[in-house]
Amino acid sequence: MLARLLQRNAIPTTVFELDKDRHARTQGGSLDLHEGSAQRALKEAGLYEDFLKHARPEGETLRIYDPYDKALLDESKDASEGRPEEMHGRPEIDRVLLRNMLLDSLERDSVQWGHKLIRVERHADDESHELIFDKHDTEKFDLVVGADGTWSRVRPLVTDAVPAFSGITGIDVHITNPEVRRPKLAERVGKGMCLTLGPDKGILCQRNGDGAIRVYALMRDAASWHKDCGIDWNDAEAAKSTFASRYFGNWSQTAKNLIVESDSDVVPRPIYMLPIGLRWQHRPG
Secondary structure: OHHHHHHHOOOOOOEEOOOOOOOOOOOOOEEEOOOOOHHHHHHHOOOHHHHHHHOEHHHHOEEEEOOOOOEEEEOOOOOOOOOOHHHOOOOEEEHHHHHHHHHHHOOOOOEEOOOOEEEEEEEOOOOEEEEEEOOOOOEEEOOOOOOOOOOOOOHHHOOOOOOEEOOEEEEEEEEOOHHHHOHHHHHHHOOOEEEEEEOOEEEEEEEOOOOOEEEEEEEEOOOOHHHHOOOOOOOHHHHHHHHHHHHOOOOOHHHHHHHHOOOOOOEEOOOEEOOOOOOOOOOOO
């Protein structure tokens, strides 16, 4: 998005991307874009109308169940009733669609694929920054913007804070074509988000634009849990069954089926975070 805005104002911009191309991996679930922030940026970028073609207002709705299938909240019946005002105006869009829309808006060849950033070095003499990549020549710039996630190689230039384990871990799975393959689960989740919540754990589901359901089964445990628990993650079917029975054993079968009846791939997800309230001082470049 920043590259798009800069280019619209005739400021030369290059984006260095780790992936080998736009199809290298899945992009995860969907994002809710709010009226006063993300949607404003889309309007400034001249992309708002394209966004509306892919936006899913129905994705705003939320269902919450307890572990035994008691419905605690169901906004799909009447999404406007009782919902806080700040929860309106934030339709969902799939990450892959949003990313493609942004990529297509950039000038040709402004994205340099297959660049793994190793570190950034600051040159005090001219306040420029040099990017050092693993398999490519270094590049020098007067302004560098880090958008490289949790384990950023750019952030150490402005703060010594490092990500810490949040205390929450679990697995990431998904269910493709649920209306045909898993109709009962499709009905439970609906068209938006569906949370099944219990003490210190939960099964968080999100409907995507292609109809698939993203499922995150999370709990409190150690950062090394996925390595130490004894579950063979390479055997997906056995892993899902063992995980569901061991950690969600007394929950309803429907809740557990969101895990057990998912597709045959499982990704452990220890959750890391930066310190709450972290700030840093502006530095030139």
